[in-house]
Amino acid sequence: MKRHEALQPFSRDHNVGLVLARRLSRADAEDPPGLKSLAQEVTAYWRGEMQDHFAEEERLLSPLASPESAQRLQREHAAISELLQRGEERLDAGELSTLGQLLDEHIRWEERGLFVEIEKNATPQQLQDLALATSLVEGKRARSPWAPRRGELMKRKQ
Numbered sequence: 799m800k801r802h803e804a805l806q807p808f809s810r811d812h813n814v815g816l817v818l819a820r821r822l823s824r825a826d827a828e829d830p831p832g833l834k835s836l837a838q839e840v841t842a843y844w845r846g847e848m849q850d851h852f853a854e855e856e857r858l859l860s861p862l863a864s865p866e867s868a869q870r871l872q873r874e875h876a877a878i879s880e881l882l883q884r885g886e887e888r889l890d891a892g893e894l895s896t897l898g899q900l901l902d903e904h905i906r907w908e909e910r911g912l913f914v915e916i917e918k919n920a921t922p923q924q925l926q927d928l929a930l931a932t933s934l935v936e937g938k939r940a941r942s943p944w945a946p947r948r949g950e951l952m953k954r955k956q
């Protein structure tokens with residue numbers, strides 16, 4: 799089924815998150831300068847966009863989700879944020895690859911579980927209100943401090 803337009807701005811963030819997650823999950827193969835730049839990149843992304851993505855998902859999607867899904871959303875965001883809050887200089891190869899795995903699994907659950915649940919259970923009015931709210935989120939992405947790096951990351955996909 800095609801993703802509802804109200805959720806598409808979050809799904810577009812997920813495309814970026816998945817590329818980053820793939821690179822993080824291969825952190826073991828990086829040399830020290832490569833690890834340093836990976837840690838810097840993911841921390842900058844978290845500060846510039848991911849933190850806001852998490853906050854907006856919790857604000858906008860928790861009220862439309864089952865209590866179990868709302869709890870899982872919050873729990874997984876907290877686990878990922880906890881690692882990132884340590885700061886880039888304290889993320890080693892093991893933590894970076896754990897981060898990649900957590901991020902990948904979290905995004906896949908949202909796309910295949912949470913978003914499908916919301917599309918099925920939300921009323922047309924709720925989806926309409928959500929579409930308006932997520933279009934504002936997308937506007938923020940265009941102006942985010944991290945935006946210039948997005949194109950660069952997507953070009954270097956592999």
Ligand SMILES: [Fe+2]
Pocket residue numbers: 851852855875904908
């Ligand atoms: Fe999320």
Ligand SMILES: [Fe+2]
Pocket residue numbers: 808812851855905908
């Ligand atoms: Fe998400």
